[in-house]
Amino acid sequence: MHFLQVLVVVAAAAKLVSANPLPQSQFSTFTVPNATTTSTQEPATATSTTVPIPDSNNPCAKITKLYLNATEFYPKVPSDLAWQCLNDVPLDAPAATIWLQSLRPYIEWQSTTAYLKDPPQGYLEPAVDVWAEFDNIVSGISAGRYANEYEFEFALYRLFQGTHDGHFRYMPTLANGIFSFGRPVSLISYSADGYEAPKPYVYEDVLSNFVNGTAKPSAVTQIDGKEAIQFLEEWSQYGSLQDPDALYNNLFYGLAQASLGASGSGPGTFAGGGRGAYIYPGPTTSLTFENGSTHTHDNFARVQVPFRYINNGSDLYLNYVNSPLPSSTASNRLADAIQFSAPATATSPTVYPRPGYPPPVVNSKTFNNVAGYYLDEPGYEDVAVLAVASFVGTSDYQNVVYSFLDQAPKAGKTKLVIDTSANGGGTIMQGYNLFLNLFPGIVPYGATRFRSHEAFNLIGETVSERMFYYPFDYHDPPNWVWNDFAGGVPFNYRADVDVNYTNFDSWQDKNPPSTFMGDDFTSVIRWNLSDPLIYPANQVQPNGYGNRTGLPPTRPFEPENIVILYDGYCASTCAIFSELMTQQIGIKTVSIGGRPNGRHMQTVGGVKGTNNYPWYFISQLVTDTYTLAPDQASFFNTTALYDYIDPDTDWIPYHRAVGNSGQVNVRDGLREGDETQTPLQFIYEAADCRLYYTAEMTVDVTAMWEKVVDVTWNGDSCVVGGISGQGHAQSKRFDEDTSDAVKARAQAKAKRRLQKRRRQMTASRIAAIKQSLDIVTDSRNIQPIQGLMLP
Numbered sequence: 001m002h003f004l005q006v007l008v009v010v011a012a013a014a015k016l017v018s019a020n021p022l023p024q025s026q027f028s029t030f031t032v033p034n035a036t037t038t039s040t041q042e043p044a045t046a047t048s049t050t051v052p053i054p055d056s057n058n059p060c061a062k063i064t065k066l067y068l069n070a071t072e073f074y075p076k077v078p079s080d081l082a083w084q085c086l087n088d089v090p091l092d093a094p095a096a097t098i099w100l101q102s103l104r105p106y107i108e109w110q111s112t113t114a115y116l117k118d119p120p121q122g123y124l125e126p127a128v129d130v131w132a133e134f135d136n137i138v139s140g141i142s143a144g145r146y147a148n149e150y151e152f153e154f155a156l157y158r159l160f161q162g163t164h165d166g167h168f169r170y171m172p173t174l175a176n177g178i179f180s181f182g183r184p185v186s187l188i189s190y191s192a193d194g195y196e197a198p199k200p201y202v203y204e205d206v207l208s209n210f211v212n213g214t215a216k217p218s219a220v221t222q223i224d225g226k227e228a229i230q231f232l233e234e235w236s237q238y239g240s241l242q243d244p245d246a247l248y249n250n251l252f253y254g255l256a257q258a259s260l261g262a263s264g265s266g267p268g269t270f271a272g273g274g275r276g277a278y279i280y281p282g283p284t285t286s287l288t289f290e291n292g293s294t295h296t297h298d299n300f301a302r303v304q305v306p307f308r309y310i311n312n313g314s315d316l317y318l319n320y321v322n323s324p325l326p327s328s329t330a331s332n333r334l335a336d337a338i339q340f341s342a343p344a345t346a347t348s349p350t351v352y353p354r355p356g357y358p359p360p361v362v363n364s365k366t367f368n369n370v371a372g373y374y375l376d377e378p379g380y381e382d383v384a385v386l387a388v389a390s391f392v393g394t395s396d397y398q399n400v401v402y403s404f405l406d407q408a409p410k411a412g413k414t415k416l417v418i419d420t421s422a423n424g425g426g427t428i429m430q431g432y433n434l435f436l437n438l439f440p441g442i443v444p445y446g447a448t449r450f451r452s453h454e455a456f457n458l459i460g461e462t463v464s465e466r467m468f469y470y471p472f473d474y475h476d477p478p479n480w481v482w483n484d485f486a487g488g489v490p491f492n493y494r495a496d497v498d499v500n501y502t503n504f505d506s507w508q509d510k511n512p513p514s515t516f517m518g519d520d521f522t523s524v525i526r527w528n529l530s531d532p533l534i535y536p537a538n539q540v541q542p543n544g545y546g547n548r549t550g551l552p553p554t555r556p557f558e559p560e561n562i563v564i565l566y567d568g569y570c571a572s573t574c575a576i577f578s579e580l581m582t583q584q585i586g587i588k589t590v591s592i593g594g595r596p597n598g599r600h601m602q603t604v605g606g607v608k609g610t611n612n613y614p615w616y617f618i619s620q621l622v623t624d625t626y627t628l629a630p631d632q633a634s635f636f637n638t639t640a641l642y643d644y645i646d647p648d649t650d651w652i653p654y655h656r657a658v659g660n661s662g663q664v665n666v667r668d669g670l671r672e673g674d675e676t677q678t679p680l681q682f683i684y685e686a687a688d689c690r691l692y693y694t695a696e697m698t699v700d701v702t703a704m705w706e707k708v709v710d711v712t713w714n715g716d717s718c719v720v721g722g723i724s725g726q727g728h729a730q731s732k733r734f735d736e737d738t739s740d741a742v743k744a745r746a747q748a749k750a751k752r753r754l755q756k757r758r759r760q761m762t763a764s765r766i767a768a769i770k771q772s773l774d775i776v777t778d779s780r781n782i783q784p785i786q787g788l789m790l791p
Ligand SMILES: *[C@@H]1O[C@H](CO)[C@@H](O)[C@H](O)[C@H]1NC(C)=O
Pocket: 031, 032, 034, 035, 036, 037, 350
């Protein structure tokens, strides 16, 4: 198996194996809901004639009844009813205990557990002793600490989520796969003038104000009776990011997130987008405003599985949470689990709308993952913007990047804004490629390392011994299993290069192991970009290597004419790209939004680990190792490898969780010259300049891009920090200005920006934004990729 680096939107719901007596679900033909439409597809068309409609007061039975009569794609039911149904599932303690044991082997691969336990200064989230908390859940089962199955599964989900490592992820079915919660109101946060502390607002109020000139929105001061900012900061902690300002931004609707459709966090975690879907928000949400009024909204839960034949929590458990296996032979069990967890069939990809964005100069053909824009406002005509909302992509993606960076300078653009808003990463080589497209000829540093443990070492030893040459012919390998160890997988010592970009001599050289923080790790490993197996394994050949040598011959932009913009969501491959740009070139950075605290804000707020493995890929690596060395099977059966193939348990982690949810961060990113080898995940990095959103930026991204240009090259001030005058030649001319003059000019520009957007906000543009409020995050239908943080 290898990772096709494609984002596939697929038929939904096939993962949940229907047990007897459930008929095979019609859901297998459903496609992912469309961001352009509020779907009115009938989930249970005509089944009411054949499926009994329960008549009981059990909350699950009530949901079945609502479901059978629903017309929405994911029918909405009252949140408290869903909550009661979840809590109606009795704890299956024996099954829970075995299940937990089956997870241990995968957690071994997580590279950061020693650091999470005792994080270095600068890391802003709480310490987590993963193994101690895991054992605590195990003992909680026998101690009767969990009143029901949901309480236990939610604790398990929270153990992973609480590490704030978006690559360390596991979603038990009952906690994450049956319902997704939400609030019917999206918030945004903006500053009145770009410098005052931002306040939260109801987004629809802001939209109405723009299009209909209705009353100025009144800020939210309290949520459910609690001071609003405090409530929001606490709720934001249910997100997966590692930076509090990034988490805060992720609460709110974001145009860049919406442009990603079902793979983004849409309306924000407060409204139930992204990780917000997994937290019960209570039956209602009451918002109190500055003007003194209070509105109370009914919260909802979306039903994610075909709710038929469910008369109570026990039925739910049996049908969806721990259903009997569809296949009886042990050897097929894991295959079944994998098949049901990985997306099965691809449909043609959907082009999502992109409200709030101008028409692109160049756009990727399918998703809005990367696109190039020119600013048309007088005074900004020399600016090109590359909006990189994701790094997921293959040749089309690479072509967009190449052609935009090729044509922009020819069109007279001398400055480049790279907008990483909403970028959770993607194809690792696209991150390297964008860097190499901007700075051809500079060898990217990109140091990494793996945690060294028994299974990892056995796989590496075996692969290094049995795959005795490298590279090999990908189309005609001596054994097809070899293809799993091509281009970017560390187990053959002949692949990759060391810290000095020279080859390793042996597996021992690559995995001595080295000890840091009391844990074992490999040597520093870097990508060998000349490796011809990078292309077949990744579907991208970075510029300057292989058949892309000489592309492009020169830098399209000078370093001082480039700035990177962050909303904090940047993670994984985006973190890799950011590290190369800021550390190797010294590119300046601007972060926007965050908590209303007037302090510095970090750039990358998502996971900075540089590689995640889905659990089924790990399982595959183990079976490959058995295949490579059949003569060692009886020995392997006495080692840690056996835990991954034990027919009694190997299927359980997949069978009891949502789709592709099991992931671990296997690779740390390391900074050049850092002798302590502290993973970048734990290193604090403030942006050079911090900005706040203003109202017009929440309806039109070009307003934000203009402001970024102003603080980078035109002498405007930041909320904190600054760029102009710090070596950027163009800004020097403002040095003679009095600060009052600079301020007056900035205020005039801000006024113009706002007024222009007021004029431009037609009802149809607002309607497009309003439709995107209905986006449902659907991470179970995103193909896992080795440098992508799933929502
Ligand atoms: C999504 O919406 C567009 C525009 O309405 C439509 O053309 C397309 O067929 C829809 N796709 C799906 C999968 O519903």
